[in-house]
Each structure stands twice: as C-alpha cells, then as structure tokens.
Amino acid sequence: MSLHTALVKIEKEKISSEKAKKFIASKENGAESIFVGKVRNKNDGREVVAVTYDAHDQAVIKSFQSICNNAKNKFDENAKIFLEHAKGYVPVGEISILIAVGSGHRDEAFKICRNILEEVKHQSPIWKKEHYLDGKEEWLPGHSLRPKKEVK
C-alpha cells in the first residue's frame, strides 16, 4: 500500500507524525519530506485560540485520493504518501494537516509535498472558523469552487 488519506475527527483521535513516518518508511526511498501544518495564535492582527474545521467528508476523501494519485503520476509513481487533515475544534499549536512523502530522491519528495498542500487548499471542501481570544468567531474567506464561466 503506497497511499493513506484520512479526515481525522480530532475529538476522537490526534494526527500523529510517528504514524506518518512509519507509513512512508521504505528501504527503496532515499528521501522523506514531511509537512506539518499547525493552528497559529495570530491571524490578521487578531489573537486566535483555536480553529474549527468543517468538511464535506465524502468529497474530501475523494479529492485527497485524486490529488495524491495525480502527484504520484506527475512526479514519482513509486512514492509513498500519507495525508491527514483535522476535522473539528483544533486548539492553537495542534496539527491541522500532515503530509508525509517517501520518494527515491529529494526533489520529487519536496515537489509532491508542496503540490499536495496547494491542491488541498484549492480542491478539498474544507472550511475554517477561527475562534478569538475576545470570544468572537469568524468563518474565513476562501477559494470558490463555482465553475469560473458562471461567475459574473
């Protein structure tokens, strides 16, 4: 098995970098690239305490698999890829997304990791609501999936 993707309901389990490292480990790979995205404590000058991630579960998993398979086809068909994204309430400092890639060479490992991150942001139906220190909360703007030719 060379691909693992999941949406992790964070109230029930955590995203684990150890699990990711184990999954991509292979004697055939000379490079491992791991990206860990975390909730940070400031955005646009506001003090953030947590982010709630909402997701269209089925469409997210479908998009994750498509994104990872496209990256393998483009850069390295033998790459091992681990991709998990959080769903639910994630406090500052905790992991929101983890991408781990094992590949024959460093260039492909870096490229696959970056490609997956950018494509997830542009294709996967996931939304962020920030929770602020002052008790307020706000859904963040994002990238529209409406077909471009329809937008007036």
Next chain:
Amino acid sequence: MEIQLKLYGSSKILSNEETLSIKLPNNSNISKLRDILKKIISEKYSKSNLENLSRTAAFFSEKNEVINDSYKLRDQEFISIIPPIGGG
C-alpha cells in the same frame, strides 16, 4: 416544491440545523436557488458577512459532483452548498 440544502462552512449561519429546507417554484434550477438564497440573506442575515455567498458558492449533487446553474432541481432533492473553501 421544496429542496433540502445541506449546510457547510459559513452557510451554517443560516440555520441551527445541519440542513435547511427551501421552498422554490416548480422546475427551478440552481440559478433560481441562488436568487432565493440572496433574498433570504439580505432579509435576515445582512450583518453576517454572507452577502457574497449566493454568488460564490458551488453546489454538489447527491453524487458529490459540482452542478451548474442550469441544473434542474427535483422536489425533495438533497443537495449541498459549498461556500469558498480554505483548508490546510
């Protein structure tokens, strides 16, 4: 006719439930649904930063595929509203 709209992201402001029932004239399409959503938002949620939602949202069919503005809705059809996304 009436459809069931599953809410995601910022659209959850429109209801405390997961799904919003919306009444539409018979033979309505997604374009008509956008008009009705715009009206609902301007009447009840004008202070909630949702003013662009009816224009920027995509809609998914029950098969989780993007449906375009000419897509004809069926009575009691279950579709999802997909506001602009931004995970990671």
